[in-house]
Amino acid sequence: MTAELLDVEITSLGAQGDGVGAADGVPVFVPLTMPGDVARVALKDKRRNSIYTDLVEIVSASADRVDPVCVHFGACGGCQLQYMNKDTYRAWVKGRATMALNQHGFEGVPVLEPLISPPASRRRIALKAMKVAGGVVLGFNERQSHKIINANMCPVTRQELSALFDPLRSLLSATLAPKMAAGVHMTLTASGVDMMIDAPMALDLAARERLVEFANTHDIAALHWKDSGFLDPVAIRREPVMDFAGNRVPLPPAAFIQATAEGEKALVGAVFEACKGYGRVADLFSGIGTFTFPLARDHQVMAAEGAKGALDAMKVGLSVATGLSQVITRHRDLFRQPISARELEKIEVVVFDPPRAGAAAQVAEIAKSPVPRVVAVSCNPNTFSRDARTLADGGYVLESVLPVDQFLWSPHLELVGVFTKR
Ligand SMILES: C[S@@+](CC[C@H](N)C(=O)[O-])C[C@H]1O[C@@H](n2cnc3c(N)ncnc32)[C@H](O)[C@@H]1O
Structure with a gap:
């Protein structure tokens, strides 16, 4: 059966970046x-x-369209908005933040100019690979599909990582069994590339030697092979480390870091600015210390985090750091056992940066607390707005929101909201 065709004039953009028109008064979403x-x-x-x-086709094109820079555009599932010119994209990013705020009754809150990471800045990527007849396909998933795009390039990824696509194809071609699938996770750290290959096979001696040679040839800092949950440290040539405000912190396998250095700088700058003039800070969902280390130059910090490996890495960084104020760490599941309003009594700023689900239980405690300033960092405008509503109901005024875009040409967006207790 052939699908019904329709010509639609696109008049706005939806929250996921789809064009929106109308048919008989009903919104029509067109990717x-x-x-x-x-x-x-x-x-x-x-x-x-x-x-x-x-x-199906563009009947007539907007004057604000540009040619996508990526040869895989349209097929690849990432970066679907690269056909927009810079101004349209920037306006959409800002509008997306405004839309989420308006939906939760925060009309009129100033939304600042978005800070957008440039092309070729993504320092953390996850690739899919599959051994097929004649070699290995390696890249990202196709749009709305599990098929893999065999990527020759990726305009949003750091060149140090995309330069490894071809060598990885040769390595996996010689290593994987026929039809075997694998995942490749790469992070560009301050000490070089940290790589983990996830595939359902134990390494024999020949494969192990090939991997070590690959690590040596391409100066990979650390290469792990993950087989059925077991992390095999095949070649650890240098410890992967992050540099936070001049402090070196080991990066445990799979620990969270911000997706681009530019995004990290934007977020840290906004958080730092919002804490100026205040005393003791609680950094909740602290990870390995993206905010803790820069903040500890001027503030005493209580850092709380649920992943023990991340907190242990932060402690290693703290043990060799110099010139920082006191940092105390709390290993806590902040969903089940949030830092209570009582524990926050001596805190002057709470910074919280939860996963996509937001921080409902933690925010309920903050809302009851006397903390004068709260900074919410969020990778989900919807849970951000929900948590902001809880804070507003507890007497906090949302002063401003800064959109930080680390996933260029995609609908993913980070927000920094600054609240003051009335
Ligand atoms: C978005 S990351 C932010 C990390 C850090 N602020 C940064 O910028 O690098 C969210 C962090 O929340 C932590 N997390 C997730 N669930 C948690 C929970 N229930 N309790 C405490 N921490 C949790 C994760 O381990 C991760 O480090």
């Missing part, structure tokens, strides 16, 4: 389009309040 386009679409899913479609 890969933007305001000013007229798009021919095939109906996919018709509901009472929205119609979802596939783009």
Whole structure:
């Protein structure tokens, strides 16, 4: 059966970056389009309040369209918004933050100019690989599919990582069994590339030697092979470390870091600025200390984190750091056992940076506390707004929101909200 076709004039952008038009007063969502386009679409899913479609062709293009820089654009699941010119993209990023705030009753809160990471800045990526007849395909998933794009380039990734795509294909081609799938995680740290290959096979001697040679040839700092949950340290040539405000902190396998150095700088700058003039800080969901170390130059800090490995790494960094104020650490599951309002009595600023699910239980305690300033860092505008509502109900005023975009040309967005107790 052929799908029903429709021509739609795109007038706005939705929260996920799809173009939005209308048919008989019902919003029509069209991927890969933007305001000013007229798009021919095939109906996919018709509901009472929205119609979802596939783009068939652009009948007439917006004057704000640009040619996508990536040869894999359209097929690859990442970076779907690279056909927008810079101004349109920037306006959409800002609008996305405003939209999420408005939906939760924060109309009129100043949304600052977004800080957007440039191309070729992503320092942490996860690739998929599969052994096929004639070699290995290696890259990212296709849009809405588990198929792998065999990536020759990635315009958002740091060149030090994308330069390894081809050598990795040769390495895995010689190593994986036929039809075997693997994952490759790479992080560019201050001491070089930290790589983990995840594949369901134990290494024999020949494979192990090949991996060590690969690490030597490409100056990989650390190469782990993960087989059925077991992390095999195949070549540890240098310890992967992060540099936070001049302090070197070991990066445990799979620990969180911000996706770009530029994004980290933007977030740290905003947090640091919001803490100026205040005393003791609580850094909740601290990870290995992205905010803790820079803040500890001027403030006593209580850092709380649920991942023990991350907190242990922070402690190693603290043990050799010089010139920092006192930092105390708490290993806590902040979902089940949040830092209580009582424990926050001597704290002057709470900084919290939870995972995508937000920090409902922790925020309920902050809302009850007398803490004068709160800084919310979030990778999910919707849970950010929900948590902001709890804080507002507890007497906090949301002063401003800064959008920080570390996932260029994608709908992922980080927000920094600064609150003051009324
Ligand atoms: C978005 S990361 C932020 C880390 C750090 N602030 C940074 O910028 O590098 C969220 C952190 O929350 C931690 N986390 C996740 N669930 C948690 C929980 N239930 N309790 C405490 N920490 C948790 C993760 O281990 C991770 O380090």
